[in-house]
Amino acid sequence: MPQKVNPISSELMIGISVVAGALTSTLPRLQESGHERAAGEWQGEWLVIPTLANLAGAALDEAIVVAEGMRVNTDRMSSNLAFDxxxxxxxxxxxxxxxxxxxxxxxxxxxxxxxxxxxxxxxxxxxxxxxxxxxxxxxxxxxxxxxxxxYVGEAQSMVNAAVAAWNAQL
Incomplete structure (x- = not known):
């Protein structure tokens, strides 16, 4: 259907979060220490930690796609807010x-x-x-x-603080 604009990046981020959530459940087990000798927990780290890092990077890549492709229609937003x-x-x-x-x-x-x-x-x-x-x-x-x-609360000051903190790290 050519009229549809599917949120593929959003769907991918949700899928990534499902997998990442499942993998994070292994982290407490990886912290265990076997009696007198490791029983394979550290080998599990070799798979889980890099996979979680890759998933986080992939989710961030998709979040950038979403942010860069975002279109804001303020007239439509105002209309929606006034609807009720x-x-x-x-x-x-x-x-x-x-x-x-x-x-x-x-x-x-x-x-x-x-x-x-x-x-x-x-x-x-x-x-x-x-x-x-x-x-x-x-x-x-x-x-x-x-x-x-x-009625945006502290949103602007929070954004300003985040940008200032980011710029201070550069």
Whole structure:
């Protein structure tokens, strides 16, 4: 079927992990020491350790293929995120409200708003202020509704730290 784009590299990495996982189960056995004389454990190392290294290298090669071939369609990603009416941001909204309301009350408020948004086929952003009025906490809502692009946590600082550590080794 010419329209398909099969994730061959991803499938290969999964297959490699299956074999590598099975081989790692031999490592504790290879660490045993026989009575007065090795009973063949070190010969097993000759097969297992290089094979695991080769498998790791092959998986890394395939991960590079995946990374280099990756295509990011930000419009499609935004469309997918908006598909459920912003419910994917419910946890972020709850976390923003928790310091002022407490975790349980913030959870209940956002849960109720999420349920209503789902039932009425509308968005969490539209319903949350209505539910906040019912709870009497409308003044505690953040001025800006959390957006997926703002909800990446520490990802950028983690990437920067990893790149800096890598560059320091070069």
């Amino acid at each position: 009416g912003g419910l994917i941001m419910a946890e972020a909204q709850m976390i923003q409200l928790a310091p002022a309301l407490g975790r349980e009350k913030a959870h209940d408020l956002v849960y109720e708003a999420s349920t209503k948004a789902r039932e009425e086929h509308t968005t969490l952003e539209e319903v949350l202020p209505i539910i906040a009025v019912q709870y009497g906490v409308e003044d505690l809502l953040p001025k800006n509704f959390a957006q997926p692009a703002d």
